[in-house]
Amino acid sequence: MADHRPTAQAALWITTLLQQFPELAVELAPGRTGPGARASVPRAPADLADRLREEREEALLLQQRHGLVVPGHSAAPLRLHISDTIRDITDGVVELEEAVRERLGLPRARRAPVPERLRRIAELLDDVAADPVLAAHVRDETRRMARRCARALGDTETVVRISGRCPWCESVSLRAFPDRGAVLCVNPACRCSDADCGCHDDPAYRHTWDEGEWEHA
Template sequence: MSTAAAVWLDSLCRRFPQLLDELAPSTGRTLREVRGSGPGSGSGGSSSAPMRVYVSDALRDITDGVIELEEAVRDRLGLRRIAAAPVPVRLRRIAELLDRVGKLPDLAAHVEDELRRMDRRAARALGEPEQLVRLAGRCPACDSVSLRAFPERGLAMCVNPVCRHVLDGEEDAS
């Protein structure tokens, strides 16, 4: 089993319900507030409960991604398709197949990449900042001490706004 895939899967399983909670109306909102500016709403187009489209878009993207990932995994493993299910159930079914997925390196890499992408999308929609790691050394382009690594993107760069030099694999950040 790919340990990294399992970590991303576990994280996505925790974040997905949080995304649903972000869209759930609070007990203080009425249906009229959620609808917005329809006739007779009296709100004049403004609402005390604004639609958070980026959360809705993230939910749609993740839902579609999980469905497609489960179908791709089952197809590649030669398994029959099974009944449609909510995202948390599909994620559990993918988790049950991770040992078999790990035996196919290309499939394992694809599953890990997709789970990481969907988890990061959920994290951004929930307002979680991207992890940032300070690197020792100086930027080879501007000589500042502004080198940072973005592990989720697999990127190391100078965060000096004037420079923004991206380190490649051959440059040493020490």
């Protein structure tokens, strides 16, 4: 029987990415405010790299020669760590979808924006669950990208302490993450009884229950 836990965790990370990735485009130019701020960033993330590289090179050249900044950018400078995050996640999602489809023997997917690609990956998670290696890879990659996105946005996820002790390690280390719909044991030494769970081989992994599982735990 397929283990659906890695793909259930991947589904949570995909949901987080779908919520947060569009915010990166808004954060590119933090000086732009007002009702039209969101509409003023029409470029797709995949189209940003060349423009940002040119602007970075131009700004560096002006600074080296004259100590100047690029005209028109002082009021609303592009935040290069945000653009780097957009590029990293965009490339990561494209590569992940290609890897999933190749492993499942599916034809190459048509080009699409990041959110659409994420939804297509989510639709394949039931098939992914039958391949433990692929499932773990999808979980790890979606987790990595969601964490990078959150760090770039400076988000602090809502965390609620849960009374009682962890069923596995007996420590008072249970936390609920409402945005993810998940309960985690935050004790780094916690290990569950399932040898295939990520808590055994990934120091950054924490045993996770979704809300439905926790209600019956």
